[in-house]
Amino acid sequence: MTRRILERLAASVAVVFGASTLIFLILNWLPGDTAALIAGEGATEETLVRIRAQLGLNQPLGHQYWEYMTGLLHGDLGRSYATRAPVLQELAAQFPSTASLAVAAASVAIVVGVPLGVAAAANRGRVLDHIIQVVGLALNSIPTFWLGLLAILLFSVHLRWLPILGGRGVLASVLPAGCLGLAMSIPVQRLVRSGILEALQEPYITTLRAKGLRATRIFGVHVLRNVAISTITLVGVLVGELFSGLVVVETLFARPGLGRLAVYAVGNKDIPLVQGAILVTSVTYVVVNLLVDLSYAWIDPRVRLASNGDA
Amino acid sequence: MNSSFERAAAAADPETALAVAANVTAAADLDKYAEVDARPAVAAPAIERVVRGPWRGAARLQTCITAASLAVVGALVVCALFPEAIAPYPAGEMQASSILVPPFSVPHPLGTDQFGRDVLSLIVFGARRSLLVALLSAAASMATGVFVGLTAGYAGGLLDTIAMRLVDVWMAVPAVLLSIAVCAALGPSLPTLILSVSAALAPRYARLLRGHALSLRTRGFVEAARVSGSSHTAVVVKHVLPHCTGPILVLGTIGTGWAILIGSALSFLGFGVEGDRPDWAYLIAQGRSYLAMAWWTVTFPGLAISAFVVATNLLGDSLRRSLDPRGAGR
Numbered sequence: 001m002t003r004r005i006l007e008r009l010a011a012s013v014a015v016v017f018g019a020s021t022l023i024f025l026i027l028n029w030l031p032g033d034t035a036a037l038i039a040g041e042g043a044t045e046e047t048l049v050r051i052r053a054q055l056g057l058n059q060p061l062g063h064q065y066w067e068y069m070t071g072l073l074h075g076d077l078g079r080s081y082a083t084r085a086p087v088l089q090e091l092a093a094q095f096p097s098t099a100s101l102a103v104a105a106a107s108v109a110i111v112v113g114v115p116l117g118v119a120a121a122a123n124r125g126r127v128l129d130h131i132i133q134v135v136g137l138a139l140n141s142i143p144t145f146w147l148g149l150l151a152i153l154l155f156s157v158h159l160r161w162l163p164i165l166g167g168r169g170v171l172a173s174v175l176p177a178g179c180l181g182l183a184m185s186i187p188v189q190r191l192v193r194s195g196i197l198e199a200l201q202e203p204y205i206t207t208l209r210a211k212g213l214r215a216t217r218i219f220g221v222h223v224l225r226n227v228a229i230s231t232i233t234l235v236g237v238l239v240g241e242l243f244s245g246l247v248v249v250e251t252l253f254a255r256p257g258l259g260r261l262a263v264y265a266v267g268n269k270d271i272p273l274v275q276g277a278i279l280v281t282s283v284t285y286v287v288v289n290l291l292v293d294l295s296y297a298w299i300d301p302r303v304r305l306a307s308n309g310d311a
Numbered sequence: 312m313n314s315s316f317e318r319a320a321a322a323a324d325p326e327t328a329l330a331v332a333a334n335v336t337a338a339a340d341l342d343k344y345a346e347v348d349a350r351p352a353v354a355a356p357a358i359e360r361v362v363r364g365p366w367r368g369a370a371r372l373q374t375c376i377t378a379a380s381l382a383v384v385g386a387l388v389v390c391a392l393f394p395e396a397i398a399p400y401p402a403g404e405m406q407a408s409s410i411l412v413p414p415f416s417v418p419h420p421l422g423t424d425q426f427g428r429d430v431l432s433l434i435v436f437g438a439r440r441s442l443l444v445a446l447l448s449a450a451a452s453m454a455t456g457v458f459v460g461l462t463a464g465y466a467g468g469l470l471d472t473i474a475m476r477l478v479d480v481w482m483a484v485p486a487v488l489l490s491i492a493v494c495a496a497l498g499p500s501l502p503t504l505i506l507s508v509s510a511a512l513a514p515r516y517a518r519l520l521r522g523h524a525l526s527l528r529t530r531g532f533v534e535a536a537r538v539s540g541s542s543h544t545a546v547v548v549k550h551v552l553p554h555c556t557g558p559i560l561v562l563g564t565i566g567t568g569w570a571i572l573i574g575s576a577l578s579f580l581g582f583g584v585e586g587d588r589p590d591w592a593y594l595i596a597q598g599r600s601y602l603a604m605a606w607w608t609v610t611f612p613g614l615a616i617s618a619f620v621v622a623t624n625l626l627g628d629s630l631r632r633s634l635d636p637r638g639a640g641r
Contacts, residue, residue, distance in 0.1 A: 018480030023492060030496040037498060141620035143572055145579045146595060146613035149602060153610075157603045244487035248576050262488060263580050266495040274495050278488045286483050 005294060012290045019282040024068055027271050029061060037269040038081065055081065068275075077279070078272035080265075087276035091258065095280070098250070098257035101176055102242055108181020109188050109238070114231075116185065117192025122219075124197060136186045144245055148179045148252045176253045180245045184238060191234050195227035229300050236292035243281045377629040380622040387619055390438035394588075398432035403587030414607040422607040424598060430608060433594055434615050440501070440590040441616070444578075445571035448508035452570070453563050455509070456516020461555070463517070464524025465547050475521065478514045486511035487576055494582040501584050508573045512566060519562060523555050557634040565627035568620040575616055591616050 035051040036043065052058040056067070071078060077087035120132040139147075155162045155175065162171055199205065200223060208218050247259030254260075258277050265273035390397055399420075406427040414422035414430070421430040463474035484492075493507035527533055528551075536546045575592035577583065583593045591612040598608030 014476070015480050015483050018477070019483045022480055022484065026489075026492045027496050030493070137621060137624060138617075141568065141624055142617040143575050143579070143592070143613065145576065145592075146609070146616065149595065149599065149609050149613070153602060153606050157606075240482070240485045243485035244576075247485075247487045247491070248580065251580055259488075262491055266491055267581065269495070271495065274492060278484060278492055281488055282484045285485060 004297060008290055008293055012286050015286050016283055019286070020069070020072060020279055021065075023275055023278050023282070024065060027275055028064060034269060034271055072279075077276040080273045081270045082265075082268045082273070087272050090261065090273060091276050091280055094256055094258050094261050097255060098246060098259065101173065101180070101250070101255065101257065102246060104173060104177035105180035105184060105242060105245070106235075106238070108177055109184035112182060113185035113188025114192050117189040118196065118224075120189065120193045121196035121200075132189065136189060139183060140186050144179060144183050145248050145252050147183065148175065148249060151175050151179055172253075172255075176249045176255060180242070180249050183245060184242065187234065187238065188231070191231060192227055195230050196223055199223045199226045229296070232292055232296055232299070236289040239285050239288045243285065373629060373632070376625055380625040380629070383618050383622040384626065387438050387442060387615070390435045391442045392439075394436045394439060398429075398435040400429040400432040402432070402436045404428065404432070411601065411605045411608075413605075414611070421611045422605065424594075424605070424608045425601050430594075430611055433589070434591065434612055436588045437591045437594055437612065438615070440584070440588060441571060441574070441592070442619075444501070444504055444508060444574040444590070445567050445619075448505045448512065448574065449563060449567040449570040451505065452509040452512035453516055453559065453566060455513040456518075457520055457552075457555070457559065459513075459517040460520025460522075461524045461547055461551060464521035465528055465543070465551055467525070467528065471521070471525075474517070478517050478521075481514040482518075486573060490573060490577055491580070491582065494577065499582050499584060504574060504577060504583065507577065507582075508570050511573055512570060516562065516566070519558065520555060523558055524551055527551050527554055557631075561627050561631045561634070564623055564630055568623035568627075571616060571619055 034055070035048045035057055038051055039047050049058075056064060059067075068078070075088065077091070079085065080087055080090055083090070116132055120129045123129045152175065162174055196219075205218060205222065208222060209215075243259070246257065247263060249255070250257040250260040251263050258280060262274055262277035265271075265277065394402070406423070406429075408427070409419065409423050410427045411425060412419050412423040414420065416422070419429050419431070421434070423429055424433065459474055459478075463471040481489075490507035490511045493510055494503055497503040497506070524547075533546060533550055536550050537543075541549070575590075575595075578590050578592035579596045581596070583590060583596075585593070589597065594612040595609050598605065598612075602609055
């Protein structure tokens with residue numbers, strides 16, 4: 001078990017190292033002239049040279065990379081071009097808002113997705129199953145920002161139940177978390193449905209039936225427990241998509257957060273801030289996946305016992 | 312953002328699929344794609360003839376759905392190719408006398424926007440840019456994915472390990488944020504948009520195709536080709552690649568839908584390209600400020616995007632079904 005944890009940890013550190021290198025290369029090595037973007041059109045060569053010297057852009061790429069990496073190891077993400085404040089400080093200010101929205105959206109996804117998946121599996125091939133599949137396909141195919149705008153149109157403009165944009169408090173989070181959660185509930189629903197259907201074909205279910213256990217008990221205890229274990233793996237995959245969705249939803253609903261900060265920073269050509277925001281999301285993704293992986297090994301006796309056997 | 316991504320991502324994660332016993336969707340979905348072989352679709356009509364009762368109706372419904380999806384995609388492609396012939400008004404024409412006209416009226420069936428532009432014409436002219444981004448980035452990412460995935464899966468060993476670790480790293484950066492980084496570095500333009508969408512999609516394709524190549528590597532016909540003296544390149548091109556035609560077609564079709572969703576999100580966030588022929592997402596972004604007064608400027612372009620994605624998803628599904636008669640009805 002310890003060996004497995006150490007292996008996973010090492011792999012995660014390697015992925016984080018790789019991801020930070022990738023982000024650095026995309027933002028600094030791709031042939032875009034940051035100085036020209038900052039100075040705007042019609043800037044003189046003199047201005048450009050000054051900006052490059054100020055930001056350290058005239059240094060060779062290897063040197064810039066070394067500075068960036070040693071900075072990272074010291075917990076220093078550089079300073080924002082626009083505000084001159086440390087990037088880490090700017091990101092820390094936005095993190096709670098993003099985290100609470102992410103948790104709320106994930107909760108909606110589970111609360112909506114799991115019952116729908118169970119309902120679809122219990123009514124396999126019947127009308128309800130088909131309705132759920134069709135709704136799922138539709139939700140899967142519409143852009144999140146459009147779903148958000150339609151929700152604003154319905155709930156804020158026509159029904160006047162919720163504030164339109166911005167605002168603080170729980171009410172202002174209902175639509176963003178709802179839209180994001182609804183979009184993410186579809187993969188949860190699909191996973192639960194097919195998980196149940198697969199589990200029902202397992203030999204142990206036949207055994208339970210043969211020994212005369214009631215169908216509700218088989219379903220409620222034995223099948224669902226199995227599906228619950230496998231649902232955990234989906235959490236890891238969903239985190240990446242959650243972040244992608246957060247960027248759009250935060251911008252649409254004018255909520256403070258990492259995603260909106262990243263978009264705003266791109267608009268300002270504030271490369272260190274963009275770099276920092278993307279890095280934080282990638283690290284979160286890797287950490288969550290590591291936790292999922294480890295908790296999975298811990299919960300599932302098959303994996304736990306297998307790895308104990310190795311050690 | 313788009314959940315078909317998650318489905319694919321779940322399917323695309325062989326480690327998860329292996330770690331979990333066979334009763335997980337990750338594995339089930341992987342099977343679903345893995346079972347798409349380039350077998351001839353001859354068996355399907357035969358089954359249809361034998362099956363009676365409600366299943367026959369279901370097969371007919373399936374045909375209707377496929378035809379409808381083809382019609383939707385076809386209509387949008389025609390709009391993209393010949394917008395001048397279809398749009399009732401010239402591109403970007405503003406009529407100061409008719410601003411924010413409601414839809415379902417005679418001169419402007421879908422209404423007009425805040426500049427007095429006809430929404431129907433805007434959607435028709437926007438098709439080209441939206442579909443261009445979707446098709447080109449789906450094609451570019453598919454080409455990259457096929458190359459990397461097949462090479463890694465077929466070669467195996469160290470090359471495979473390195474390639475897949477790089478894919479892991481690539482996928483650790485959330486898709487939309489990766490695209491934003493590319494846009495930030497290169498500045499907004501159409502090629503940038505296409506490149507950034509492809510960058511987000513390519514690792515997923517690489518992973519899926521690597522799985523296929525891996526499973527084909529030990530099959531008899533591949534070994535036979537090797538023994539009879541074909542070079543590795545020849546084996547991959549002549550034997551492995553043709554066996555991946557099914558999944559490539561299916562994933563390519565569905566991937567066009569993913570690509571338009573990512574591209575739209577980027578365009579909506581302001582990384583798109585301005586001009587007198589804005590794409591659909593840009594239209595939505597522009598109409599946003601007038602949402603309370605004019606729901607139609609936002610609703611109809613969104614419907615166009617959604618219709619396209621639904622159609623590509625359905626087409627991908629029916630392609631999968633017709634390429635794999637065994638999996639029909641699943």
